[in-house]
Amino acid sequence: MYLKTLTIYGFGHFHDRTFTLDAGLNYLVGPNEAGKSTLTQFIVAILFGFPTKKHPELRYEPLDGSLFGGALTFVQAKTQYTVSRTAGPHGGTATLHDDTTDLTLPATQLPKLLTPMDQLLFTQVYVINEPRLGQVFSASKQALIERLRHVGAVGSDYWLQRAQQMDKQADTLYKPQGRNPQLNQQLRTYQELTDKLDKANAAYETYWQLRQEQQQRQRQQADLQTQLQQQRRVTTTLTQRVSQWSTYVAWQRLAQNQQAAVSGFSTTDATQLEQLRGQLTAAKQALTEDQQRIATAQQAAELPEFFQEYLPVAAQVDPLLTELPDVQLASQQQTALKTTRAELQRRATEIEAQFAQDGQMPRAFSLATTQQIDQLQQRLTSANQQRRQLQQTLNQLNERYQQLQPAKAHATNPLADKQVVWLTIGLAVLIGAMFLPGAMFKLVGALLGVAVGYYGVFLVDSSTPASRQLQALTDDIRDSQAQLREKGRLIDDLTNQLDVIGTAHGLGHVPVEQWSATQAAIGEWERLTQQLETTDTQLATVAQKVTDFRQQLATVLPKLATSDDATLWQQLATIVRLKTSLKSQESELATIATRLTHDQAAVTSAQQQVTTFLRTRNLQQVDDFYDRYQVQRERASQAKQQAALAAQLGPENLAALQQVSDLAALQAQLQQAQAKQQTVQAQLDHCTERLATLAGQLAHLTTSGTQATLRQRRQNLVTEMQTTTEKWLVDRLASQWIETTLAAASGDRLPQIIAQASEFYGKLTENRYTKIELTSTTLQVQKQTGEWRTVSQLSRGTAEQLDLAVKLAFAVVMQQQVAMPLIIDDGFVNFDERRRQAAYALLAEISHKIQVILLTADTTVIQLATGRVSQLSD
Template sequence: MKIRKLVIYGFGKHENKTIDFRDGINVIYGHNEAGKTTIQQFIVQTLFGFPQKNSAQLRYEPKAGGKFGGQVHLHDEVYGNCIVERVQGKSSGDVTVYFEDGTTGGEEAVKALVRQYDRASFESIFSFSILQLQGFERMDETELSRTLLSSGTTGVDTLLRVEKKMEKEMGDLFKKSGRNPEMNVRAIELKEMEKELKSEQERMATFAPKMDRIHEIEREWLEAKAAYESLRDQYRALELELQLLPLRERKRNLARRLDEVRKSSFPSDGIRRFEMISGRLTELEAKKRGLSAELTAMAEKIPTYPRPEMLTEMERLLAREPEWHEWRSAVGSIHERLTQLNLKRMRLLDRLGLDTSDELLQADVSIHQEEFLYGQLQELNDMNQQIGYIDRQLTQLENELRDIRTDQLSLQKNSPTEAEKKQAEEWPSIRRRLAEAKAYVHMSRSSRDDGNPQLLWMVLLVAAAISIVGLIGDQWIVVGLGACLAVIAALSKIGKRSDQPSLKNVEMERFINEYAGQEAEMEALIVKVQDYEQRHSLLEEAAKANERKMGVLEEEYGAIVQEKERLEQSISEFFVAYGLRKIPNPGILHEFFGMARSLQEIERELEDAARQSAEIQDKIRMRQTEVERLVPAGASESSIYEKLRSDYLSVKEKAQAFKALTQKIEETQMQKQEVGELLSSLRSQQQDLFTEAGVETEEQYYKAYADYQESLTLMQQLEDIESQLSVHGAGEDVSGRSEGELREEVHEVERRLADLEEIMNSFVKEKASLEVETEKLLTDDSYQRKQQLFEMKKAEFGELAKQWSVRQAVVEAIKGMMEELKEKKLPEVLNGAEKLFSELTGGTYMSLALSENGYFHAVAQDGRRYPIIELSQATKEQAYIALRLSLAAAKEKTAPFPLVMDDPFVHFDEMRSSRMFKIMERLSAKHQFIYFTCHDKIVEYWTNATIINVSDIGSAKGAMIR
């Protein structure tokens, strides 16, 4: 399986982004916070579902809103080219799989595509990062060996966690020589309780005979009580019989009267049924007339039925609408691809310094030619490095200058207006005048109120003191304020003779009313203006200093370039044949030839894409011709299916209207027929009522009803008496006993009840005496309580033993499974891992071995075995990575997934990293690698890989690929 492209609608910080991948190694490069992890999570979550909202994993919903989700374009050896699209919907998202044959699928299709793997299984084999390697230093030998074992076999890590948990819980339940585990504590308690129960049993043995007599008395008392209750029931029955004698006599009299009156019959509920049938007949006759009128109106409105073959053809074309959109999408994708290829071609030409590619397409870009040029350009390498260093410094300064300009623009947007600046400049003067006005008005009012000359002199003294303080401190504003206060006091002295305020006083009050209450607002405005001017000045100084540094660097850059041109002059003629106007850097000679080869490959891809576009355009024109036969001409290509759908809905609506009206006519005719049949039935029921009542007319029918009511009244009275008798459970009197006989029998039962009461009282007295005797010997129920507590403890102990047995069975099953994994599955992975581990360590260690107790050892060249815990951090990581890569290789046939790595080699030195990269390049023939990194050296190493700079990812135009 290969990932061809990612189309991100909205995921985290990425929105409307497209990223293309290729076979082999794909390096996703970007600085911290650039969004690399977001892309890695997009791949995993699109294939395996978004996390739950309450999950610890992030959902990466778009920061700025918009559509959540995207597409992953795949190529699979079994399913071919397909697209997995997942967007926001249910908790894990709504997923759709588009196959190249035009079919689609849902979650089941995704599971089949990922070979029924879930996210945890995928990440345990095919995705790992530096975070999984950072905990090695803190592991002991057992934890480290188990981690390596789980990396070489899928599912082992889960089994190991379960085994450890079960062993801990078993230890908490029972230990052979322990005292604190729950089962040990319960066993000790049971032994002590068993001794106490035996003691209680011996003490209770002396009370058995007396208890037996008490039980015998209770049994005899119960027998006497049963006989007493039976006589009581007989007594109540005789009393009831005496009470019911008058009711039975009344019942016999009503029965004789009913036999005399009952001479006519009448239908049950006859009047209500007759009136209901009469009303229903009137209603149905009116309904029948309405249905006839409705049928006539619908027959006039029925439309013409449209041609069925036209509707069928429209449905066929609409069913193939996804194919039409897929063609158009494919054309757009091809155009996008052509645009990207042309852009890439232009970028390559720009980087090569060429206007056209004609000369370079015919040029020799073989390895021999590259080696020949490399020797000549090696002399320019040092100078190119200097130029690159200065260029990076200039870029950094440009970025800093751009940030300064951005801050200036942001500051300018929030700058105070000219009116605010003017208000801030004028406010000190206004504030001084406002204070003078307030003092003047206050003094004027005080003078008018009480005319106190002492207050005037006090104000003058205060004014003099303020002026002296201002003179001492060289604060002329304070001196002016004191003088103003003195003038105001003098003026108030002059104007105190008048009862009305002076014109100046009125002017001062108007000034106070205009500006009073604005002090806080204007002070805040002054602070805002001062802060703006200070920040503006600082930003201007920073920009000028940055520009001066850039000028110095640019001068140095120009001097180095001149020296470089002198060296390039001697070999410039060699590159004329390649169409180059300047000599490339020796360090990028390999990149130049790689770009030249890429340029030739792009030209071939452009020709292939143009051919595919022409074929699809032919299909689009043929489909457009088919659609235009059914819709009026003139519709554009983008709206032709909308027009077809609109016409189809119109035709279908006419057909549905015709069918609906036809169906309604048929239903109305059936309703009319049913109404007629119901009318006949009701007339027949009306005649049946007349026949049952023995009459022929409606008047005779009502007269028969009146005759029937008297018999009903008598029957109701008879029923009331029977209901009273039934309440007491009395039936017919078959004994024939008189009232005197019943009363004599009642007296006999009363005598027998008195004898039984005397016998029962004697039993009660004897029992009470025995209970008093036994109470001194046994006054509590301690034995029962201890017996019950003993049984409860036994049940608790049994439940704990059951729990311990279950956990023991689980541990034994996991151990058996682990042994089977070591013997059958792990050797295959270890064989491949040994070769990789040996290559990674440069032959220092020849293989990895697993001891009988489950610990990993590294075998050196001399045969010595070193426990994995004694190796360095980097060597432990090499063993882990070797096992993971070997496991992925072993599952190539059943799970051919790409390998996703997030900077797992940062602890490796340069030599170990070089070996690791060579192994990845060798494995990339069968596996696709997606490598996330923020290190420039890794990008520089993989010149032949697909480099995707996350910082340069554009919108729908795709990612920047080098």
């Protein structure tokens, strides 16, 4: 696999940049901050995904806000693919395209194409820089073996993960020096149970004696608890009766004072008297009110002045009074319609001020015109987008044309060197033809000279690749300009059509984008205009009705007709009310006089009923009845109090208290009961204390459990330990089997890598070191003198050269399984000049097998003729 092109949309400070790469050695040269590390991270990000926002220093989001992401084209197994990635969730939104067959592939196919390579292995081996080379001091044989397993066996990732999972599961079960693993805890528990069982066997006899005494004490405790509960109930009952003695004394006192009730003074009798007194009061009030009505009717005989003016012309005014409700309603409608009209006129004026030009409102579009405008706007939008795309394409072609111009000036062509020769020959033939005899020979010679010169000047020049490429770009630029002019004419035509429609409908001063809002306002203005016309018609109708009524009223009541509406309607309503009142006044006075006679009779009857009620009870005054009634109520209250006290005491306590002579005898019974309760309580406390002591002694003896229980627990634990041990053996042996199998699948390549690394290391150190050897924990190298040195004994630059040799050897040996490009980001800063040149030579050598991309600030690589050179700076 090798990278062919890098296209950066926006990444770090790069935007809209494209880098072309060869399959062999590529030098990308630039000073500090030119973007070498940025370009390295760009390749990793496009292949494996953008880092999360938790690591913003690795994301390189564009500094100028351009589109985040890019694309790269790579060739694998003679098939060219293009993968692009832009900002999005889960590492960005990726697309994959097969350029060879022109097929779009699912993005999930990309990891399969890169298998068995993943981001971790790629950055550890194939992405090389000075910090990673400096990690050689912590390099180990195990790390190199794990990389071999990762790449050397198909599907090894899954089995390596399974082996790691099994090791972790085994560690959770048992560790030789562990405390928390399950089997370690079970072994400690087994020893503890064994110690407890030994103690239980020694204390068995004492335990049995204490257990028998405990059972006897428990039976005694139960009997004493029963006796104590019974005695507590007796004491509680006597305490309650002592506290109720005052209530019992009150009950006795009420029972002694109880007398028989007297009839005629019950609540019913009091209610009857109240009803009779109420009837008397109502009759007196009705008599007073009728007397006031007669006085009021006599005062109403004085009529207002406007009613006196009405009386002579009542025959002419009465027909008008029948129309009064309708005219009043018309007046109210007139006021409401005026308010509505003012609001409609205000809104219409606002719309006219906003959209009318020269006092003329624009016209509304028809449905066909609206559809035509929508189509024209869609076509105009599409044409503008196409013109912008054509302009962008034209700019890119012009830029490429400008880039190729200097290339043309420096391009070399073997035929171009002969232009002067051909032109000289053509000129010589032309001059020689002038000296030939005969016009025909002169003409043929002149044509031959011109043909030879034309061939030398034009055909040779046009045969260069740069000329052909410039000609192709020129043709593309002309086509793009022609298409751009055509789109410009189409946009002008569409714009003119829209201007014609706008002018025809009075919208020439309104932008096309506001036509939709303008049409809505025009529709609202037309509805407001129609509503104004309707309102004016209704207002004229109700106004005419009010005016006609006033004119008719002015002919008979001219003074009243000049009043304002509120006064006029009030006085006319008063006339109607007084007119009705006068008609019924005579009959009302007669009715009131009849009611006065009836009221007087009702007062006399009610007074006689009250007197009869008092005489039947041998009373003279109402107050005497209420005095006797109050005495009767107090006696009933005492009876209720006595019943309440009896209920409070309860039938059982009341009967028991009646058997006691006095409070002293009752208190003596209570003291005896309390003394007995204390005796039983003391016996129970002593028994409980002894049980607590026995329980503590038994708990001490049985802290580890009984013998049978301990034996059963230890046997159960043995079974669990056997199960745990079997699980641990399964996980540990399975992990070891996986590691052994993968080591066998990839172990034959380790010697190849070490041998290749020794060769590379000799070239890098000018054969100062000739051999590399893996120890159990690290690497060691042999000097040309035969002396061995560990990595920690090497200088930093020499140690970094060792790590570079191992990584290059790994990439070369494993190219059959995974061929990935080597990316070196200023990795030789600690190399001296001679070893740096040796490193460049080694890269040129291995670039025949794998692609090498060297990003460096060393400008000396420009003079090297071993690879493609590109400048990072514009």
